[in-house]
Amino acid sequence: SQQGEEDPQALSIQEGENATMNCSYKTSINNLQWYRQNSGRGLVHLILIRSNEREKHSGRLRVTLDTSKKSSSLLITASRAADTASYFCATDKGGSEKLVFGKGTKLTVNP
Amino acid sequence: DAGVIQSPRHEVTEMGQEVTLRCKPISGHNSLFWYRQTMMRGLELLIYFNNNVPIDDSGMPEDRFSAKMPNASFSTLKIQPSEPRDSAVYFCASSSPVDEQFFGPGTRLTVL
Numbered sequence: 001s002q003q004g005e006e007d008p009q010a011l012s013i014q015e016g017e018n019a020t021m022n023c024s025y026k027t028s029i030n031n032l033q034w035y036r037q038n039s040g041r042g043l044v045h046l047i048l049i050r051s052n053e054r055e056k057h058s059g060r061l062r063v064t065l066d067t068s069k070k071s072s073s074l075l076i077t078a079s080r081a082a083d084t085a086s087y088f089c090a091t092d093k094g095g096s097e098k099l100v101f102g103k104g105t106k107l108t109v110n111p
Numbered sequence: 112d113a114g115v116i117q118s119p120r121h122e123v124t125e126m127g128q129e130v131t132l133r134c135k136p137i138s139g140h141n142s143l144f145w146y147r148q149t150m151m152r153g154l155e156l157l158i159y160f161n162n163n164v165p166i167d168d169s170g171m172p173e174d175r176f177s178a179k180m181p182n183a184s185f186s187t188l189k190i191q192p193s194e195p196r197d198s199a200v201y202f203c204a205s206s207s208p209v210d211e212q213f214f215g216p217g218t219r220l221t222v223l
Binding site: 033041042043044045048088096097098099100101102103104 | 115142144153154156159161166167202204206208211212213214215216217
């Protein structure tokens, strides 16, 4: 299985702090995506990073990808209470549309 | 666009009953995915379609589950007969080729 695995499973921080979540996977990928899920809602796409990219930014989000270590990290800077959600990484299988999701990191940002 | 639409949002049924979940993908998207989410197993891909054709159904748990996509704007996931272990949130998602997936709000299924 090439399932992504997020680490940590749960993270609790204060508003204004940075939050870092990690994802590891097992086999070669074309791209890696991060999604967010608010409680009781569907997943929302945050950012996609391709295998030939090392870092990507989108607003307060910064994603890195290290294909040699088969790992990625998602950094949320200056966190807000509204960032409270579960965050999932998802990996493709080289050319396939099929995504495999990890179990997620549950982030709590305390006001 | 209204996004991916799923119905019903909540379904409570008794063991042995047939359950049909419905999905309308985003117009113009040619790929459609059905997922199941539980605390124990996380988010699992059940089946996905491309241009209305099932491409990978390896995640369908057993013959009690079936999915159809009769046209580009509609898909169903049917469970017959339903069992308590089928209780989960079922998501439908759609996408353009090899792009981000857009998820619907999900159907919370409870089988008593």
